[in-house]
Amino acid sequence: MSTSEKRVGAIPAMGYGTWNRTGDEARNGVTWALEAGCRHIDTAQGYGNEAEVGGAIKQSGVPRDEIFITTKVAPDNYGPGQLRPSVEQSLKKLGVDQVDLLLLHWPSPHNKYPLQTYMEQFAEVFDAGMAKSIGVSNFTIPLITEAVELLGDRKITTNQVEVHVFMQNRKIVDHCSSIGVSTTAYCPLARGEVVGDPVLAEIGAAHDATGEQIALAFLLAEGHVVIPSSSKRDRIVSNFAARTIELSEDEVQRLRGLDRDQRLVNGAWCPVWD
């Protein structure tokens, strides 16, 4: 990737998300994202597409060291002795020796496994060099606090959580920022719900951009990493292009006003959110 590409810490600020994209859809999405210039791909054990993601990366011919690969350990693999073999499988499927970022996908649902059980194993795979950096996903303030303690000197790079204009998730975002942990915004397009919003469209018109691009540019302006997903080539290209849009302070303030606490991911497995 070009060295001028914006990063949050070591993470390229704009990535491509692959949830719900399997088989050819995953292969095509990753191929088009890389062709558009995107150099950050987000996958997970739970997405069932690590092999396709790895295959598309290899096929692209883009050198491995230019692509930032994130995968996530599924909570099913948190049991004693299970986490490391699961990461070995992920590396094999992705066709790499090391991922750039390894996340714990969710806190163990209903506390099936105590945090210590899987944090110790997580630390072990990091110490073994299977991930260049580590982080968490869907962690609340109390869980982050506990995780920081359990990981000692090992730094939590990011917390990947739901953040979009309609759910700005200030409490956890501000807490992470105060302890030097970045936020990676998932569902940055509110799973398509940003389409048609009049404020986004109006600000977009002033930038010769779409409302969807403004939704992404806003999250970047807030200092977050964003990982939008699309199955369509033209949308992948236009989403990636949103990284060059510079919003004014007034526009950012106006977009902050769109927050309506509209959480989209809230299943039975979720922790009690902050």
Ligand SMILES: NC(=O)c1ccc[n+]([C@@H]2O[C@H](COP(=O)([O-])OP(=O)(O)OC[C@H]3O[C@@H](n4cnc5c(N)ncnc54)[C@H](OP(=O)(O)O)[C@@H]3O)[C@@H](O)[C@H]2O)c1
């Ligand atoms: N850590 C976690 O627990 C977690 C949870 C959820 C998501 N994630 C990650 O975050 C990524 C993004 O989240 P997401 O996929 O749920 O939601 P999203 O990126 O907010 O939205 C994706 C949806 O928006 C549509 N879309 C994309 N670009 C568009 C555009 N320019 N104009 C109009 N519609 C557009 C897509 O439809 P088309 O395909 O038809 O374009 C798709 O239905 C995931 O892929 C995954 O990598 C992580």
